Amino acid sequence: MTFAEKIEEWIKEAETRPGSALMILKLIAGRLRDLTERNEELLAENIALENGTRVDEYQKRITHLEYQLALLKKRFGADGEPLSGLPAAQPAAPQALALLAYNASGRMFRFEAFPDSQRAALGRILGEMSMGGEQPRLLALPLEEDVLLMFTSGRVSTLAAADLPFSEAGRSRFWIDAALPDEPHAGELLACLLPLSRLPLADFILQVSRRGSVKRTLSSMSESVLANHYLGRGATQKADQAFDVFLCQKKERLLLVSSQGRALALNVDELSYASEERMRLEPTDYIVASFIMPAGAALVCLTQTGKVIERAADDLEVSKSGLARGQALIPPSRLEQGTRFIGALPVGKDDRLVVLDAAGNLTLHTASVLSAAGAIKVDGPFLSAALLPYSEGPKP
Amino acid sequence: MSLRVGIDFGTSNSGVAIYDGRQVKLLPIDKKNVLPEVVKTVLYITRDYRSLIGQEAIEQYYRDNINRQRRFVRQWAGEIDYRGADMHYVRDIFVYVDELKPGRLMQYLKTALRKDGYEGTRIFERYYKVGDLVQTYLGLLKQRAEELLGDSIQAVTLGRPVRFSASPEGDRRAEETLRQAAYAAGFKQVDFELEPVAAALDYEQTIQSPQNVVIFDFGGGTLDIAVMRLGDSHGRQVYASGGVDVAGSDFDRAIIEKRMLAHFGLGKVSHQPEVLEMIQAVPDWMALPELATPLNRNILEKAIRARMAPVRLKALQALIYDDLAFTFYNRVEAAKIALSDQGATLISLDDRNIGLWELYTRAQFEKDIQHYVGQVEKVLLETLAAAGLEPGQVDAVVKTGGSSNIPLFSDLLARVFGADKVRMSNSFSSVVAGLAIKAAR
Numbered sequence: 001m002t003f004a005e006k007i008e009e010w011i012k013e014a015e016t017r018p019g020s021a022l023m024i025l026k027l028i029a030g031r032l033r034d035l036t037e038r039n040e041e042l043l044a045e046n047i048a049l050e051n052g053t054r055v056d057e058y059q060k061r062i063t064h065l066e067y068q069l070a071l072l073k074k075r076f077g078a079d080g081e082p083l084s085g086l087p088a089a090q091p092a093a094p095q096a097l098a099l100l101a102y103n104a105s106g107r108m109f110r111f112e113a114f115p116d117s118q119r120a121a122l123g124r125i126l127g128e129m130s131m132g133g134e135q136p137r138l139l140a141l142p143l144e145e146d147v148l149l150m151f152t153s154g155r156v157s158t159l160a161a162a163d164l165p166f167s168e169a170g171r172s173r174f175w176i177d178a179a180l181p182d183e184p185h186a187g188e189l190l191a192c193l194l195p196l197s198r199l200p201l202a203d204f205i206l207q208v209s210r211r212g213s214v215k216r217t218l219s220s221m222s223e224s225v226l227a228n229h230y231l232g233r234g235a236t237q238k239a240d241q242a243f244d245v246f247l248c249q250k251k252e253r254l255l256l257v258s259s260q261g262r263a264l265a266l267n268v269d270e271l272s273y274a275s276e277e278r279m280r281l282e283p284t285d286y287i288v289a290s291f292i293m294p295a296g297a298a299l300v301c302l303t304q305t306g307k308v309i310e311r312a313a314d315d316l317e318v319s320k321s322g323l324a325r326g327q328a329l330i331p332p333s334r335l336e337q338g339t340r341f342i343g344a345l346p347v348g349k350d351d352r353l354v355v356l357d358a359a360g361n362l363t364l365h366t367a368s369v370l371s372a373a374g375a376i377k378v379d380g381p382f383l384s385a386a387l388l389p390y391s392e393g394p395k396p
Numbered sequence: 397m398s399l400r401v402g403i404d405f406g407t408s409n410s411g412v413a414i415y416d417g418r419q420v421k422l423l424p425i426d427k428k429n430v431l432p433e434v435v436k437t438v439l440y441i442t443r444d445y446r447s448l449i450g451q452e453a454i455e456q457y458y459r460d461n462i463n464r465q466r467r468f469v470r471q472w473a474g475e476i477d478y479r480g481a482d483m484h485y486v487r488d489i490f491v492y493v494d495e496l497k498p499g500r501l502m503q504y505l506k507t508a509l510r511k512d513g514y515e516g517t518r519i520f521e522r523y524y525k526v527g528d529l530v531q532t533y534l535g536l537l538k539q540r541a542e543e544l545l546g547d548s549i550q551a552v553t554l555g556r557p558v559r560f561s562a563s564p565e566g567d568r569r570a571e572e573t574l575r576q577a578a579y580a581a582g583f584k585q586v587d588f589e590l591e592p593v594a595a596a597l598d599y600e601q602t603i604q605s606p607q608n609v610v611i612f613d614f615g616g617g618t619l620d621i622a623v624m625r626l627g628d629s630h631g632r633q634v635y636a637s638g639g640v641d642v643a644g645s646d647f648d649r650a651i652i653e654k655r656m657l658a659h660f661g662l663g664k665v666s667h668q669p670e671v672l673e674m675i676q677a678v679p680d681w682m683a684l685p686e687l688a689t690p691l692n693r694n695i696l697e698k699a700i701r702a703r704m705a706p707v708r709l710k711a712l713q714a715l716i717y718d719d720l721a722f723t724f725y726n727r728v729e730a731a732k733i734a735l736s737d738q739g740a741t742l743i744s745l746d747d748r749n750i751g752l753w754e755l756y757t758r759a760q761f762e763k764d765i766q767h768y769v770g771q772v773e774k775v776l777l778e779t780l781a782a783a784g785l786e787p788g789q790v791d792a793v794v795k796t797g798g799s800s801n802i803p804l805f806s807d808l809l810a811r812v813f814g815a816d817k818v819r820m821s822n823s824f825s826s827v828v829a830g831l832a833i834k835a836a837r
Contacts, residue, residue: 001658006755013739013757020739020757027742027755 064223068200074144097388098143098161099354101125101362104134104189106149107178110164111362113140113354113388122354122362123167127175129358129383132189135342138354138362138386139193146196149181152241153188154233156225158196172360191242202247204268207234208290210243212256212264212279216271219247236275244290253318257289257301257344261330265293265316280325289344297346300367301329302385304342306357306376313346343385352388357381364388398550398584401541402831404591405534405554405574407506408617408645409434411825412541413832420829425540426450430726433825434616437506439533441519442499449536453501454681455722460498461685463693463717468492501682504617505530509570510560530577538581551585552578553835555594555827558622558637587835592622593632594830595796598821603627607791608635610780612809613827614772615797616644621776623783623790635783640775642768644799648728651756652679654764656728656743659752660712664705670695671704674712681725688716714749724752735761736801762804773808793818796826 014021048054099113099122111123129136141147141161149157159181167173184190199205204216205225215234217225225231233242248254254266256279264279271278279287293299293313301309309329316327330339345353347367355363358381370376401423404411411434412423424432428451440453448456473491477484500519508514508526516525524532542549560570571588578586592611599609606628613620619640625633658664662675674692677683696713700706714720727743734741735758745752780787793813799805800820809818 009760009763010740010755010757013759016759017739023738023740024755024757027740031753031755 060223064220067223071146071197072200074146074197096143097140098145098164099362099386100139100141100147100161100164100193101136101178101356102139102190102193103129103136103175103178104131104184104191106180106182106184106190107175108164108181109167109173109178110161111167111169113364120363120365121170122364123169124172124362125175125178125356125360126172127360129175129360134189135383136356137192137384138356139195140354140386140388141195142197144197148194148196148245150191150194150231150242150245151184151188152191152233153185154230154242155185155188156229156231157182158226189241192244194245194247198247203250204248204271205231206246206248206254206268206271206292207231207242207275208244208254208256208287209233209235209240209275210286211235211237211240212258212277212281212287213237213240213275214254214256214266214271214278215275216248216268216273218273232275234275236277243287246290246292248292253293255289255291255293255299255316255344255346256287256326257299257329257341258285258326259288259340259342260285260335261301261328261339261341262326263299263301263311263316263329263344264324264326265318267318268292270320277323278319280323288341291344291346293346294348297348298371299344300347300353300371301341301344302355302376302382303330303339304381305339306382307339308370308374308376310371342382345385345387347387354386354388355382356384358383399545399547400551400553400585400835401549402553402589402594402828402833402835403534403537403555404594404828404831405506405530406437406615406617406827407504408437408643409615410437410533410537411435411828412537413825413828414541414545415829415832415836417836420825420832422825422828423541423544425537425544426452428452428455430729435537436503437533437617438501438503439505439529440499440501441524441532443497443520445520445522447532447536449533457499457501458685458719458721462688462719463690464498464688465496466494466689467496469495502529503682505533509573510566512561512566527573527577527580530574531580534578534581534583538583550583551587551835552583553587553589553831554578555591555831556588557620557639558590558592558634589831589834590622590634591620591827592624592634592637594828594834595821595826596624596626596794597830597833598826599792599794599819600626600632603792608785608789610776610790610793610813612776612793612795612800613797614643614795614800614805616799617641618643619772619775619797619799621779623779623785635785636779638775638779638782640771642771643797644729644732646768647732647761647765647799647802648725649679650764650768651728651732651743651761655754655756655760656752659708659754660715661705661708664708665699668699668704671699671709674716678712678715681721684716684721693717711750711752714747718747718749720745720747720750731756732761733798733801736803758803765802765804769804769808772805773812776808776812787812787814790817794821794826795819796821 010024014024097113099111100108102108109125113122143162145161147159147161149159164179199219199222202219205219207215213234213236235241248268250269252268254268256264258281260282266278297313299311299313311329349368351367353365353367355365355376365376376382399414401412401414412425414421422433426432426435429435435450438453440448440457470490471493473489475486475488477486516523538549554574556571560567575586592613595611595613596609607626609624609626611622611624619642621639622637623635657675657678660675660678665671674687677687696709700709715724724745727745731741731743740755740757743754743756790813793809795809795818
């Protein structure tokens with residue numbers, strides 16, 4: 001049926017029932033308005049194509065994709081080789097991981113950690129542990145990774161893990177001897193490190209602040225973030241500061257754990273692109289852990305005395321509220337006695353954890369053993385923990 | 397407290413209602429449907445024997461089938477005896493079965509009740525008799541109704557056509573199968589009422605003297621006509637009944653075939669049988685997911701790249717693969733309903749790859765379904781003749797069902813019987829409401 005025939009039919013309807021004419025006129029007028037708007041958009045697009053704006057935009061996008069490809073190649077160790085040279089899967093044999101221990105003043109050590117290692121002690125770091133009230137933190141990652149350094153001012157920079165000097169296991173080191181790849185500017189501290197190689201596969205970059213603010217940024221913005229060396233503080237209050245940053249997919253679940261034992265689960269999909277306070281914390285409370293909860297993992301929270309509290313992922317209800325207190329994981333009586341969380345991790349039963357205690361000892365533990373024992377034996381108060389993510393092969 | 401409900405177990409749509417002595421409450425059994433009080437009579441059984449009904453069943457069927465892989469394997473289905481003058485041999489029959497099929501969708505359960513020789517069907521590793529299928533459907537209907545009412549339902553009045561089957565034996569068997577299925581579904585007490593009687597219950601309350609009444613029940617799946625004597629102190633009498641498998645879903649189909657297919661490339665694509673097959677499948681909501689294979693996606697992509705009606709084929713691709721089919725069918729149905737009251741409406745669908753806009757008038761609609769009017773008129777006059785009545789001897793015509801609102805058919809009734817005799821009952825609920833009242837009594 002041709003369009004002219006359709007018009008004839010509309011006219012026929014209007015002639016048969018004059019009351020329909022007004023309705024037909026309204027519908028056609030609405031369509032005309034929509035088409036005019038669309039035509040304008042298309043004309044604008046045409047202009048952008050003709051004057052080269054669109055070409056520039058695509059050129060930028062290609063550059064961004066090439067950068068992401070380079071990151072991926074690096075991750076699979078296929079730098080400089082064609083894509084067909086990429087291995088089909090992760091090698092079955094456990095790889096040595098780089099274990100980074102870093103503090104708020106930007107000092108970093110790189111140790112080597114094997115997930116299947118039989119040795120419990122990895123090394124010892126001496127010197128002042130706390131910097132500006134912030135405890136040192138740990139991160140385990142493949143050696144080929146690039147990391148993003150996130151500062152409390154919102155500044156970011158990148159660093160190849162392999163560029164950090166290697167520290168032999170079993171020896172004592174002083175913080176003062178640690179590498180300082182990017183010294184924090186005046187008034188800022190190093191907030192956290194983020195492994196970057198999964199950036200091309202991620203949908204969002206997620207930021208969490210100490211006072212429970214959350215912000216997500218499209219990973220497609222990463223090019224401009226890295227070019228400008230600025231991601232933003234991700235905090236709503238002046239006194240607040242950046243705590244953590246990580247990559248995630250839109251269907252995933254974010255978990256926040258506070259020092260006073262509150263846990264809050266949020267759907268990444270429902271988070272705002274602007275910094276937004278999502279966890280209502282007591283004035284003296286603050287976030288001690290934030291991560292994406294992987295499927296099948298359990299939440300393991302560690303107290304300052306090394307006690308382990310485990311919760312199944314399903315026990316944590318996803319909050320739909322804009323601002324929530326979260327579930328209480330520490331009983332009120334224990335809270336009164338001074339029990340506090342120092343960290344939390346999502347662990348599978350075969351995973352291994354590296355723990356740093358107040359005496360500076362770095363020790364390796366098996367998650368299932370910790371869960372069964374209900375505590376980590378450490379010298380003095382416990383400070384920080386990291387997950388060894390690629391745990392395969394024989395276990396001690 | 398044990399509750400008593402009325403269930404209209406229809407060929408295409410069903411419904412549940414309860415009467416509290418003052419008013420009838422239609423239960424919103426299918427919250428996902430355009431009309432929540434109407435639940436489609438479809439049953440979907442998944443490979444792990446999970447059963448779903450109504451819109452949920454259809455949505456799951458779509459989710460399971462769109463873009464899935466198929467693997468056809470040869471299976472022995474039986475054997476056929478060949479007998480000639482001096483020879484006799486047996487031949488094996490094989491069929492190709494999709495072994496990755498995630499579930500099976502069944503509709504027309506009510507038709508299966510009256511089909512001679514149809515005992516049941518195999519669904520994966522289990523054999524379901526017709527009664528088992530009906531029991532599963534009724535059981536889920538009961539469960540949903542109980543959740544809404546917050547109490548258990550003990551008794552049900554089920555609607556039944558005047559004749560399930562032409563033979564008394566077939567009629568008795570169909571009713572018995574339905575009764576046993578209702579018992580197996582958990583109802584403790586089951587009784588029946590003729591659907592036209594239920595539809596006319598409201599009207600019967602208003603008449604003072606016996607009348608000859610034509611019940612014109614024109615719903616989503618079938619047209620059922622009954623000529624009855626109502627208000628007689630000797631009881632009701634059904635003079636004749638008849639029907640035809642023409643109803644709302646056929647009109648939806650006619651709209652799509654005549655007005656929508658051009659938007660998906662019909663008339664622009666030629667010499668591409670695979671693509672044409674996909675376009676022709678659009679009116680059939682059951683066939684559409686079957687075409688949503690990775691192979692067909694490649695065929696469409698190739699045709700689009702070859703600049704063969706790219707905008708329209710992109711729209712077809714979006715319809716098949718982007719979960720838009722149901723929105724599309726609902727828009728068409730909504731347009732059809734709107735044209736009962738107004739002269740023009742819009743069928744539109746705007747998404748990333750689809751920009752469908754069709755101004756549709758009542759004149760166009762009437763032109764598209766004109767050929768059904770003759771069929772309806774024929775069966776109407778035949779039923780009247782079978783009742784031994786002339787149109788002038790009919791005192792009232794009670795029309796019910798959504799399709800009876802279509803002006804073309806209202807005009808037909810007015811033309812045959814006179815406009816003053818045509819009464820409108822609640823178009824979507826008079827049968828189930830009558831059954832609920834009967835159940836309460």
